[in-house]
Amino acid sequence: MKERDNRLQQIRELIETSDVCSQNELVERLAQKGCVVTQATLSRDLRRLRINKVATENGYRYMYAGPELVTARDDSNDVAHHRAPIKSIEFSGNFVVIKTRNGYATGLAYDIDMSHSPLILGTIAGADTVFAIMREDADRDDVADFISDFK
Amino acid sequence: MKERDNRLQQIRELIETSDVCSQNELVERLAQKGCVVTQATLSRDLRRLRINKVATENGYRYMYAGPELVTARDDSNDVAHHRAPIKSIEFSGNFVVIKTRNGYATGLAYDIDMSHSPLILGTIAGADTVFAIMREDADRDDVADFISDFK
């Protein structure tokens, strides 16, 4: 439905550009922008968008916060032992599928991203798997070597 | 105080090892472990620990989630107004790899999904990267233009 899509977009913008502290507040702001909606619907919208109320220094605030972000944080917790996180590297089409020890995928994906290698266009990580997309002209052996370096 | 430090530790463990959906539930679990506390105090403890209730696939769950996760790296800190979330758009095979500012990938992916464009079959998002699969007969320039519109 056009109506709701528009509303969700408005919500995203409001969340990004200002500190919203409660759903009622958001209801009012949306109304000012022409989106009339009840708090009940807003609750559902926010759930859809994975926008949650989170604690900050001084109060509460609505922002994106979801499982995938938390995984990233958990990683940084226990980097105690230096066991290699990479378990396997396999290819399929222009995809690289990297299996890691549980919890390390997000961290590895981040490291790969930060290397800005010309071989890799981007990554997405779960708890123990990284999907990386290779550049079309990249060589698999080169990529495998490159990724293996992240011990 | 010794008492509270111990309790906070118990809370962390419970949060990490099991799905806790409400503060009352947590009160009960803590009681089982010997920590007797009211829900009110728990609310304060969770705030202190930056543990929030976040939306997941099927329901809600308590977990670490906070500003530091989203603003962890580079820029998203001092965003004042309307900076475009999209950083780059690249192609490989039938994939589009879209890099965004940290935290915005999920929202963008959602917006792309909701547009129901005939050009895009589906998306998957991490924290700062969206993978979108193009229809086999879609033109790259068309797709690039289409995605660029999501400012």
Next chain:
DNA sequence: CCATTTTGTGAATATTTTTGCACTACAAGC
């Protein structure tokens, strides 16, 4: 088309979370 299912919504309500207030325990300074 029509019947059926799915989806989006508001109103009211249930549930959950936060907070104001009062009280206690403990600490520091006199």
Next chain:
DNA sequence: GCTTGTAGTGCAAAAATATTCACAAAATGG
């Protein structure tokens, strides 16, 4: 020893949020 100040807490109430129910609009499938 007193006073004063500061945390930590429970209780109760307020505030905020999620969900149930009912219904309408839209999609789906004959």
